[in-house]
Amino acid sequence: MAALDILYFAWVREAIGRDGERIDAVDPAVTVADLVGALAGRGGGYAEALGDIERLRAALDQHFVAFDAVIGSARELAIFPPVTGG
Amino acid sequence: MTIHSRVGPEDFDPAEELAALERLGGGAVASFTGLVRGGDGLTTLRLDHYPAMTEAQVTRIAAEAASRWPLLGIRIVHRIGTLEPGDRIVFVGTASAHRRVALESCAFLIDWMKSHAPFWKKESFADGRERWVEAKAEDVVKADAWAAFHN
Numbered sequence: 063m064a065a066l067d068i069l070y071f072a073w074v075r076e077a078i079g080r081d082g083e084r085i086d087a088v089d090p091a092v093t094v095a096d097l098v099g100a101l102a103g104r105g106g107g108y109a110e111a112l113g114d115i116e117r118l119r120a121a122l123d124q125h126f127v128a129f130d131a132v133i134g135s136a137r138e139l140a141i142f143p144p145v146t147g148g
Numbered sequence: 149m150t151i152h153s154r155v156g157p158e159d160f161d162p163a164e165e166l167a168a169l170e171r172l173g174g175g176a177v178a179s180f181t182g183l184v185r186g187g188d189g190l191t192t193l194r195l196d197h198y199p200a201m202t203e204a205q206v207t208r209i210a211a212e213a214a215s216r217w218p219l220l221g222i223r224i225v226h227r228i229g230t231l232e233p234g235d236r237i238v239f240v241g242t243a244s245a246h247r248r249v250a251l252e253s254c255a256f257l258i259d260w261m262k263s264h265a266p267f268w269k270k271e272s273f274a275d276g277r278e279r280w281v282e283a284k285a286e287d288v289v290k291a292d293a294w295a296a297f298h299n
Contacts, residue, residue, distance in 0.1 A: 144283035147267025
């Protein structure tokens with residue numbers, strides 16, 4: 063069990079109302095989808111932002127990952143909409 | 149082979165970027181400059197990014213281009229913060245011995261910057277509306293098409 067920093071960007075950040083947070087004890091075997099689902103279960107802005115993972119993308123330690131990736135030894139999970147730069 | 153990338157709020161001079169690529173001694177330089185599109189009452193465009201990831205990801209995208217084409221140099225500039233219609237957002241430039249390599253790698257780089265770099269655009273309009281730009285499915289298709297592209 064290790065601490066995981068979670069970061070939110072764009073409308074995910076706005077809906078949740080914060081840039082990120084730290085979760086102190088995360089099971090390394092948990093997947094990104096499991097974790098996002100648990101956060102969505104808090105309701106309110108979390109449910110609004112995280113209720114539909116089809117609308118989201120994720121990165122573990124600054125690398126894009128699929129939602130079935132396990133947290134493993136990662137220290138940072140970012141959750142955000144599909145990117146729109148360029 | 150040199151890769152130069154910069155992400156920040158400052159404007160850039162495309163002529164300086166091009167001159168740096170011309171100094172690499174190849175026969176061909178290609179570039180793309182993206183600007184804030186006006187119209188529909190757009191007043192400002194805000195660009196957010198994921199600071200810890202952006203530089204690393206832009207470098208990975210450039211390295212991918214360098215592995216696919218025989219390039220002499222790549223220069224990428226991407227702005228963040230609040231911009232207005234007509235402002236420059238992004239520059240991608242490549243230098244190579246021949247035009248086809250320079251042009252194709254430049255197109256690849258801007259397609260991948262659009263679909264693989266952690267930036268998000270938010271539009272503000274004169275009537276007070278604001279909205280996050282949605283990713284276009286066609287941009288993902290364009291980026292994916294390069295996976296099947298044989299040089």
